Amino acid sequence: MRFIVGLLIGVLLAGCEQDEAPALDQQLYVWQRQWTSAHEPALRDSRDDFSTLRVLALQAFPGERWSRAQVNPALLKADGRPLIAVIRLDGQLQSLEQKQVTAQILQVIADWQAQGLTLSGVEIDHDAGTARLPGYAQLLRDLRATLPPSLPLSITALPAWLDSVHLPALLQSVDSSVLQVHAVSDPRLGLFDPKQALKWAKAWARVSDKPFYLALPAYGVALLDTDGGAPVVESEVQLERGGQRRELLADPLQLSQLGKTLREDPPEHLAGLIWFRLPLANDRRAWSLTTLRAVARGDLLSSHLGLSFEGQAGLYDIQLENRGNLDSPWPAQITLKAQDCTGADALAGYSLQQSANLLTFTRLRDGRLPAGGQRAIGWARCANIDQGGSHVDP
Numbered sequence: 001m002r003f004i005v006g007l008l009i010g011v012l013l014a015g016c017e018q019d020e021a022p023a024l025d026q027q028l029y030v031w032q033r034q035w036t037s038a039h040e041p042a043l044r045d046s047r048d049d050f051s052t053l054r055v056l057a058l059q060a061f062p063g064e065r066w067s068r069a070q071v072n073p074a075l076l077k078a079d080g081r082p083l084i085a086v087i088r089l090d091g092q093l094q095s096l097e098q099k100q101v102t103a104q105i106l107q108v109i110a111d112w113q114a115q116g117l118t119l120s121g122v123e124i125d126h127d128a129g130t131a132r133l134p135g136y137a138q139l140l141r142d143l144r145a146t147l148p149p150s151l152p153l154s155i156t157a158l159p160a161w162l163d164s165v166h167l168p169a170l171l172q173s174v175d176s177s178v179l180q181v182h183a184v185s186d187p188r189l190g191l192f193d194p195k196q197a198l199k200w201a202k203a204w205a206r207v208s209d210k211p212f213y214l215a216l217p218a219y220g221v222a223l224l225d226t227d228g229g230a231p232v233v234e235s236e237v238q239l240e241r242g243g244q245r246r247e248l249l250a251d252p253l254q255l256s257q258l259g260k261t262l263r264e265d266p267p268e269h270l271a272g273l274i275w276f277r278l279p280l281a282n283d284r285r286a287w288s289l290t291t292l293r294a295v296a297r298g299d300l301l302s303s304h305l306g307l308s309f310e311g312q313a314g315l316y317d318i319q320l321e322n323r324g325n326l327d328s329p330w331p332a333q334i335t336l337k338a339q340d341c342t343g344a345d346a347l348a349g350y351s352l353q354q355s356a357n358l359l360t361f362t363r364l365r366d367g368r369l370p371a372g373g374q375r376a377i378g379w380a381r382c383a384n385i386d387q388g389g390s391h392v393d394p
Helices: 039-046 073-079 098-114 130-146 159-163 167-172 194-207 252-264 289-297
Strands: 002-006 025-030 052-061 065-068 083-089 121-126 153-157 176-180 212-217 220-224 232-234 245-249 270-276 305-312 315-322 333-346 350-355 358-363 374-385 391-393
Touching (some): 039 073, 052 098, 083 098, 098 130, 121 130, 130 153, 130 159, 130 167, 159 194, 167 194, 176 194, 194 212, 252 270, 270 289, 305 374, 358 374
Parallel strands (some): 025 052, 052 083, 083 121, 121 153, 153 176
Antiparallel strands (some): 052 065, 220 232, 220 245, 305 315, 315 374, 333 358, 333 374, 350 358
């Protein structure tokens, strides 16, 4: 038998009705270095809402180390969306060797084409310091001259470059740019500031006379404290080190409001939004794809947390469910009215306090329940659980 208790925790962006605004082109970064079976459903379920895939293809690290991302060409070919290969040149590189960089990029293009992939562009991701922009611009001009004229060249760009007199020349060397407006500059300010992002976008529009995109966050990071130094950032790959982790997560509500603002009054030359990154089912620091799609569409966002009880012969498995389109933090406390319980326990992440006719589950650590997801929080052997006597405290 199955009992369901609906418990609504709603977070709405506005009233019951939405004003229609022109759509913005929505794209995705696919940033995993190793592709897995989780990519197939993520690509399939993202196809209707995101027009283009910008896929990590190659990385250059200090010490003349190059690393290819292990993509699945069959999946990309079957997906059929426009495909842009992203080349990541580490910001700590002491210099950019033009011939080596160009040779590596041309080889990636040739290899991808040999596997049946048709590229719609190449993007260079390099966090150059402002003092190095002239040299970077020269590399891009040389690369643009080497690439086929029909293959667009774009770059990711930093807001810090806005203060450089060399920025206009840099932008003239490429076909478009992607302004990255998310980063951990100050842990106290979080991962993303929507007001600052809008200011940067408007400032970029005044400098660039070519199409540009905004790269927006759909993920979180953890900050690991160090002894007196800057915190270490842990992203999709867990670092093998101890210490307290402070989680920073981009707020879907803030990003949804920013999207609404940009649709209603887009800065000049803004071509669209690119979300970092394609969420996989096991990506614990990314929004769920359900939430990302809802934000991209401009849907009203809400979390609907409910409890379900799978029971047989008085033994109940207790599950928390999120039936909304917004990822939700685990609730701080859950109480159940139950009669004649002879045994009960909580599962990882919660503790249980049992008293007469009452089971109280208390959160021990933070966690998120993705939209459309469910999580077992415990079990109980009772004569009866009161369906109407359950309460969730967010």
